[in-house]
Amino acid sequence: MRNFVIWVALAIALIVLPNLVSFSQQEVLVFLTINILVVASYRLLTLTGEWSLGHVVIMGVGAYASALVTKELGLWVPLGIIVGGLASALIALALSVPLFRMKGFYFLIGSFAAGEIIRLLWKRFRDPFGGAKGIKGIDPMPDFSIGIYQFDFFEPVSYFYFSAVVVALCLWILWRIEKSPVGLTFHAVHWQDKLAQASGVNLRRYRTMAFVIASGFAGIAGALLAHYIGTINPNSFDVEVMVFVLTWAIVGGTGTFYGPILGCVVLTILNEIVLRELGLEQTRPLIYGLILILSILFMPNGLESIVQKVTRRKDAK
Amino acid sequence: MFELLAQTSLNAIYAASYISLVAVGLVLIFGVMGVINFAHGELFMAGSYVVVALYADRMVPFFVAVAAGLIFVGLLGLLMERALFRPLRDNPLGGLVASIGFLMVLQALAVLGFGVRMEHIPPVTQDVIRFADKISIPVARVYVIVTAFVMLSALWYFLKRTRFGWALRASAQDPEAAALQGISVTQTAMIAMFIGAGFAGMAGALTAPLISINPHMGHSVIITAFIVIIVGGVGSLEGAVLASVVYAFVHTFVTTFFDGVLADITGLALMLIVLIVKPTGLFGSADRA
Known part of the structure; x- marks a missing residue:
């Protein structure tokens, strides 16, 4: 019950929040939701102990794929976004x-x-990727109405709502995966790889699985x-x-699900509010x-260690 | 056709000379400290900007500016050792991440100090050595080749023939055993960082009049250096030099006969193939330095 109240309060806060800030801050909110998905999917990969430096390019694969199938083939944009995720995973x-x-350092460089x-x-x-100039004029989301709210994707607020729902759904799936037996095996692959292997876990298959799933969600973020x-x-x-993604993950800490998200939110706030206000961009x-x-x-x-200290102290009282 | 092949080979030798300076420094740092220095390309960039500041802006003689580049960037290396790698000695991934942070700091400082625009440096010399009608090499490039050869020979002599060099190699092979013999791990780390960083800085300083200088130039340098040290075997200095030659020839020839982007792709593909087939590198053993 208490959890339910917290989630409802969070949802209301997210619905109200964009209406309280300026236009450019609304745009920042859109980027923030997308970045949260990037960094949360990155964490799924780091669960198996591998640190990739290709995650952002994989995200780009989703962006290019979705842009191309909607622009060249005329696919409906929401379907294009799913195609983007699938392309990244493939x-x-x-x-x-x-x-x-490869493992460790070699995997990083590879x-x-x-x-x-x-x-x-x-x-x-240049054909079809547009060369150094890239792809321009990518189809926007088509406007639609859900009765109580008219989505007009010319407005960042509408896109924020849309991306927030998509990202929340993805985060929920990522969370379920992490808490499932598969997710627990990811932990085992990282911390007890010899034991896991001796227990019949195919290390490579689980590493691949984490990489493919993480990449799929990065692709959705890119799209x-x-x-x-x-x-x-x-x-x-x-x-x-x-x-930047690496910084969010490390500053937040990758030991918990919320760590990287926390890092991303804190650094974005620092960047957008503190630096922009001071003119230090x-x-x-x-x-x-x-x-x-x-x-x-x-x-x-990471920051999560501070959160854990604070909550532990509270529990002790 | 012969002229084109000969000319391209000369260009490749020039490329090999400064690439090997960069790669050898990276290997030396990895060998002794066990850390991959992601900021190595930015150390190269810092060396170039020393030449911009001294030679182009203040009329200091070119070779004095190059020497200053070596020393200044060597000191930057000492700073990295003291501030980043020493506290993170037991955490190789931490050292790597910290060097990424250092890379961003150096890049930002270059932008703040010099702006993002490309720097123009007056040529050191316009002379050209002509071997035949279509085969020639600018003297400025000869300077780079000769200096690189001299410095690499000096490093080889230092490592194989002096007590400091023995100590360095000993602590690269087995830090604990070396420490038990009374070798200071910290001291050897400092020497390795100074030489490794200094070589990168000198390569940047030497080539400064020949390339386009901007704060983000380190990116392509570090990619090249990674390719070279992987192909050569991460721990091997000789491998790094040999791989520099191989890479420079492949890259220069593909650039000449096809185009530059394809050459970059070829280089990266070469590295991926080596990583897959023989991760210890073509010339290296699994040991460090």
Whole structure:
């Protein structure tokens, strides 16, 4: 019952929130919801102990796929978004064959290389990927009405509601996966790989599974982004964006489901409210870099460790 | 056809010389510290900007500026060792992540200090050595090749023939055993960081008049360096030099006969194939340095 009240309160807060902020902040909210899905799906991959540097490019695969099937084939946009997720998952499945011959550092570099190859292919093949300029004029979501609310996707508020529902659904699925026997096996693959293997767990199959599922959700996030901003190019998914995702995950901590999301929300608020108000947006990479260094040095378990300390103290009382 | 092949080979030798300076530094750091330095491309960039600040803006003689680049970036390396890698010694992934943070800081500082626009550096010399009608090499490139050769030879002598070099290799092979012999792990780490970073800085400084300089140039440098050290075997200095030559020839020839993007794809594909088929690299053993 208490949980139910909390969720309803959260839902109401999310419905009210965009109406209280400025237009540009509404846009930030849209990006924030999409980024939350990216970083939460990234965590599913890190559960098995592998850190990829290709996650943002995989997200781009979803964006390109959805943009192309809606633009060239005239597919309905919501279906296009699902196609985007499937495309990312398929590419990840193909990549997993070479990549999961590696572990740890080699996987990191291998995923980086694979991602760069995909980005260079987008750049090289102007047909259909549009070369360095990318794809412009991507179909927006078609407007529709659900009776009490008229979705007008020219407005960021409408898109925020739409993406928030999609992302919430995805997060719920990710959460269910993590708590399922499969998710528990992911943990085992990371922390007790020899024991898991001895117990008959096919390590490689579970690593592949985590990679494919995480990539599918990253693809959905990419597609959501593409249909919102309407234009994508290879540089939208470059290493700098990957570093941001990495920073959110590390600052938040990857030990819990909410850790990376917390990192993403806190850093976005810091970025949009503090830096923009102070006129320091130019220094964003500098500040992100410093935060990354300071948190790895002094807060290796992320913001979630602070949350855990606070809640534990409360429970003790 | 012969002229084109000869000319492309000369270009490849030039590319191999500065790539090997960068890659050898990266391997040395990994060998001694066990950390992959993602900021290595930005150290190269910092070296280039030292030349911009001293040679282009303040008329300091070019080779003095290059030496300053070596020392300045070497000091940056010492800073990284002290502030990042020493506290994170037991956490290799942490060291890597911290170096990514350092990379962003260096990039942002370059943007703040010099702006995002490309820097133009007056050429050191316009002279060209001509071997035949269509085969020639600018003297500025010869400087890079000769300096790289001298520095790599000096490093080889230092590592194989001096007591410091022995100590360095000992702590790369087995830090605990080395410490028991009275070798200071911290000291060897500092030496390795200074040399590794300094080499990257010098490569950036030397090539500064020949390439386009901007705060984000480190990206392609680090990708190249990764390809080279993976192909060469992550722990092997000789492998890094050999792989630099292989990579430079492949990349230059594909660029000349096809195009630059395809050359990049070929290089990355080469690395992926090596990672899949022989993760220890073509020339390396599994040991470090």
